[in-house]
Amino acid sequence: MSTVTRAGVGRGEAAAGWLFTLPVIIILGLFLLVPVVMALWVSFSDWTGRGSPFSADVGLVGAENYEAVTTGGGLAERDFGLAMRNNAWYAVLVIPLQTALSLFLAVLVNRAVLRGRGFFRTAFYFPSVTSSVAITVLWLFLFSSSGAVNRILSWIGVAGPNWFNDPTGVVHAALRGIGVDRGPEVLTENSFLSVSWWEWLAGPSFAMSAFILMAIFTTSGTFMLLFLAGLQNLGQDVDEAAVMDGAGIWQRFWHVTLPQLKPVLFTVLTLGLIGCWQVFDQIYTGTQGGPGKTTLTPAYLSYQSAFISQEWGQGAAIAFILFLIIVAMTLLQRWILRDRPISGRRRMLPADQDSLSAQPKGGRG
Amino acid sequence: MRQPQTAPRFPTARRTRCALRGGVILGATALALTACGSGFDDGPAAGDDAGDFTSGADPLTVLIGSSGDSETAAVEDAVAAWSEESGLEASVQIANDLTQQLSQGFASGDPADLFYLSTDAIAGYAANGSLQPYGDHLENRDDFYPSLVENFTVEDQFHCAPKDFSTLALIINDTLWSDAGLTDDDVPATWEELAGVAEQLTTEDQVGLTFSPEYQRLGVFMAQAGGALVEDGAAVADSAENVEALEYVQEQLDAGSFAFSSDIGAGWGGEAFGTEDAAMVIEGNWITGALANDFPDLDYTVAELPGGPAGPGTLQFTNCWGMAADSPNQEAALDLVEHLTSTEQQLEFSERFGPMPSVESAAAQWSEENPELTAFLDGAEYAQFPPHQAGAADVIADLNSQLEDLDSADAESLLDSVQANLEPITE
């Protein structure tokens, strides 16, 4: 790399460098950094929404707000517990399903070497670009009690639930189906975050299930594109070599393709995880946490505590707990995925990975 | 899903809780911010001395949660009439989400001057100084029903004028009623009779009785059983009477003659009633406006709710015209409130969208003009108010979330949890 060395240009560069980045620094500082600091303050204060949060009358209350939502034993704790339960089920179902589906779509589209590939990519990706509000409105219609989904289910003889109005957890519903109405005492008597274990195990309500389907519908396209890019970067030689080995399609996919997609897989899982804990727009537009608080999420609860119940401190505390959860999960995932040993078969492959991934893209349609 | 914003929007629980803060801004970051002009202006101090009203030429903003076009138009007309008379500009804003917009308005220091305020929100806003109490300065102060005034009295201060009130009654679809072979004499007076006619009215296409799964409807059964959530300031949610009430409802839900409106695909009871998915509904005055609007051909009768083990019982709801402590023109706002709560104006509101006037001087004329609706007014004699302690809205919201699952819940433990939630806020 060559450099322009004249001192004058150097000084000019320094000035220009700061000048060029100044708008970004100011705006991000003002609307990202300062807010975080302010909210951190609010989360430790008893500010209740009138006057300045920094006024002399506002007192520091230590961890009181954090305690109220995690160990307070009152409504605040229960609401937080329910929100955590709902979102945990949401994440547990959405992340694997959206990852699997998007990978599946990518593999299918990647194989479709003939015409139509562009069409399918477009079709699968389109839901990702539309606004969450518009999709939620559509979903409310499709999943209304006499809506399209239930109509289609009725064609195959299934009486669909009243999706957005049914607070029953799907696990509970299934258990009820086999005659189990009440949980064992061990589960009903013990609780975490003021929510009994029996309730933790209720599964997502039908309302939440509709949102889960919606999340999968809207994100699989984006992730499909990521996997598609990853697949196209794969060395064809590896595939070839595996074919020579006589490996079946499934084996080849599992032992050759998938390990090479690990970086993409990591990206998809991380993005999915981060997205899954930020469920807000759908809830605000669609259910406001109902029915039976089964679509309450920490993100919406944080908003609701502050802007509706005027418990600003608790709202900010929930936001920070949420932040920590997201960071912790991401780190955890990074750790799990990074330390997994590479499969034996892979190591026997003739070429090393770096040279493979540097290969030109294979047959794009 | 949210209920349509019927006039007494407060039945669908909303929440509030706050305490007053104001003063000087501290902290380096904040100092930097104030350089650009702070939005956290500490407005006029909330009225310790209620005589201190601001005045000026600022136009007034009135924020309402409207039940629909008829209510919006009626309020707009009334405000416009006042505007013309007083020469002051005033505009009506329709809230998408009244509670959120109020909270955000108060926090930003720039709230609407006047707004609908529910009984369960007042304590919270009063505590943090968002409200300007003005009740005792009203010219027509003594005309308001004392029970309504009590709902808007916080720490012995009458804060705001009740704008109107409503009670719950039993609305019956005349056609379906006579189709089932029922006559006027069959209007139920007891729980047994109610269960009986509901069963008779239940067919493949319709349920006998519907209501939304919330305390603001089911509470009538608690009242009829002799229960309540809060009595004389003490939490009594776990009483045997309340258990009896919920178990009665559970029984009928089980039998299929009662159904929650949400379970039959409707946003609220009025909708299920209008589409004839239900032959009877427990609703308030606002249903008349909604039915006239959406289902003008429906014939119906308004009857008092049946009595339970402890006699008759219903719930009543009211909203007041809240005034912001931060309003720059409170004198004019007070004048506007007097105009909006005057006897003639309230009668007109009543005619256009259904609620009952909050002043005694309008009662006689109202009954005369609405002979078919007198059941609503009769109910007021024994009606209960929902609890209005600070934090009650959250408790009721939680109760409602549990009521949605009533058919599979245990009434006793459900009420125990309500009791546990109520105790901290009633102490």
Place this chain on the structure above:
Amino acid sequence: MTAVALRHRGRPAWGQIGLYGVLCVLALVYIYPFLVQLATSFKTDPDAAAQPVSLVPQAFTWQAYERLFLHSDFPVWFMNSAVVTLLVTLGRVFFCSLAGYALARLRFRGRAVIFAALVAVMSVPAVVLLIPKFLVINSLGIYDSYAGMVLPLLVDAAGVFIMKNFFESIPRSVEEQARIDGAGIFRTFWSVVLPMARPALITIVILSFQGSWNELSHFIVATQSPELTTLTKGVASLASGQLSQGSEYPIKLAAAVIMTIPVAVMFFIFQRRIMNSTEGAVKE
């Protein structure tokens, strides 16, 4: 076509038929909801309730659109969304490329710190910022104004990143020639480097257009006046039954259709670009 691709071609036909069968069914699942949405917006309310799956309105009607455009604030919402989207897109293109260029090319003390800070900032999830953003916007006195709606969105850390990466991929020789010819730094950036960055700029345009048009939570906390309601906020309130009693799905779906059109147009114009810059597509 590579050898493998050819091999696929040579496979038994039923394999390809099966593959396309599965793809078609899936595509139908993905597209059908949007067709239903479009069709329902032209139905009457009872028709929408009675025939939720049908794509053909029993009686074709513009009623829902008339109601939206003639008897509601919908036009105002639309205009607000358009204005905000335009300003945000212009701002992001300019500021992101400016900063991206500085971070990629200019040598100055503090560059590493700024870069590290950007990375840190990118990891803050947006919903965590709801409450604090309101506090700051309010403190600045720009609550409930266009400034409050636009300013916080004007810069996007991910956009700076994309631009930085792109500028790093341009050979330095071009701009050095310009500098030797006596052009200033800004001049070099503006008339020599920026025009070369068209592909990256398009990515930024797509991202900011889509991002600000679809933004909801920021507008909830930044405004309260009906005059400043955007499409997302307005339609969200519609969904909870503001304009209408009961369901009235045709109106809501018509609103959703109109709201989808600009992004859809954008999508189809830049389709190739969007599909190829998956990097960009991710940051939604």
